[in-house]
Amino acid sequence: MAANIQPIVRLKNVCKSYGDHQILKNINLELEAGKFYTLLGPSGCGKTTILRTIAGFTDVTAGDVEFDGQVVNDLPANQRQVNTVFQDYALFPHLNVAENVAFGLKLNKVPKAEIDKRVAEALAMVQLADFGDREISEISGGQQQRVAIARALVMRPKVLLLDEPLSALDAKLRKDMQYELRELQQSLGITFLFVTHDQEEALAMSDEIFVMREGEILQGGSPVDIYDEPINHFVANFIGESNIIPGKMIQDFEVEFVGKSFECADAGMRPNEAIEVVLRPEDLDIVAAAQGKLVVTVDSQLFRGNYFEIVAYDTDGNEWLVHSTNPADEGEPIGLTFDPQDIHVMRLNETEAAFDARLEKYEDD
């Protein structure tokens, strides 16, 4: 993260607890202008709480929330330069579509003519140009979703917060909305902070993802970084599918697992340190048993449309998940090959800061 760019929103050592229960543990986070950020984590990990502290619905127990370098801890929600799209949309049932979108503008005493113009623009932006006169109860869930987005965007916020806005939509609509949201964000140049528990959604839409667990940000980075170089077991498991195998770091660029040693691209660890190895199912290629770096026995397979999902076991009893375009024979041994850079080594209990420092050290060499 470049230090010379002033972030729009910064959370500094933010903690939140209810009684003895700690929801957020020392959260540090910076949002730059015009980027799409995602908070990703299982339910109850505190991601919505982060959103609420930025929106001003929840106050922090410790730490600072800053907008443009100003601490806004005590600024109430109605004076903050952010707007929110809620999980349940929170549309006002007593107002129609256009009145819902105009709600915030009316409160801000924007002139009538300008309200009409901006409402029409906002509705056109979410492809609901002709829906202004409809009652909220008359439109579908997907359309309500769009109204909620239009209602927030019409305020021209610097940051748009989205709290699992797609979770109530069906799979097809969700996918369409992912594209639309991404396009909206890029064309408007507004910072989006998107909360979700769906890793596919996060990978598809984000410039940067923060993976959370139990009130902590475990790892932040681009989707590719997080996918290719997960910091620990939890992140590797949560983002995409993975084979996580215990092993040992023999020396720099040499790792041992399933009783064999392999060349790898990782370094900076103690010799013979116990580690975990991540191999993504799509990085494994099936070859004849004799030619494989590893030999595993096929247990079962499922046809997934564009690939076969094969479950196999090695001699140590580790389960291996393999994605292959060709089917395998159940009960038969197969060979697996992979490139050195497909192996990702994770130290046990490494913090994000230590991880980044180690990566920088040996990548500079």
Add this chain to the structure above:
Amino acid sequence: MSIRNFKWRNLYLWFVFIVLYAPIIFLIVYSFSKGETMNNFHGFTWAHYQDLFADSRLIAIFLDTLLVALLSSILATIVGTLGALGISQTTRAITKNTLLSLNNILMVSPDVIIGASFLIFFTALKIPLGFGSVLLSHIAFSIPIVVLMVLPKVQEMSRSLLDAAADLGANSWQLLSQVTIPYIMPGILSGFFMALTYSLDDFAVTFFVTGNGFSTLSVEIYSRARQGINLEINALSGLMFLMALILVIGYYFINQYSSRHRHASTRGRRK
């Protein structure tokens, strides 16, 4: 088989309605009867209605009753709505349950006891009995009704509606006036109409606190009926029945209207 069942069911329904409505219809029919008793129908006349409208005391009482009902239900609606909002905002379960129980006790306790206690209360405080005492007691027994009608709407309202409004720049007053009140309006109207009907037909409580000189319709009818049958009362009953009918129909249409606006925001709610 099903056709036979169907017929029996209909018959039963008609029987129940006839039993329920026969006395009222009987009363109304005799309001058009010539003569002074309800023993026989002596032919059609509007005479009793003419007497009724010539009876300035009765008309004054009718207007007083209406005034008490309107004033008490408006004030009770305001107090009761604020009460419901307050109860819904209590965070501790025990406080909320205590407040609700105190509210419900007033609903279920017999009117006679409430009336008697008001009488004792007013005399102890040396509040003169009359219009004021009747109004106060009507407000008091209407508040719990309003609370009970408004509270479900308040609790049904998603918390995120208020967050959304604040997010869009609403201050506390705007939250109340532009989000909460419109949302719970159907409950407020139901509460108002319930309070209105309770006040209009209350006898027991009013009977204790009217004192001399001031009277409401139900108390007046009671005291006149004790002096002997007067068909003017039948005419009055007929008019009151008509008024109740209009109120019910009005209430029905308001409900119809507000249910068209509902249903939104309940969709797609999770967590």
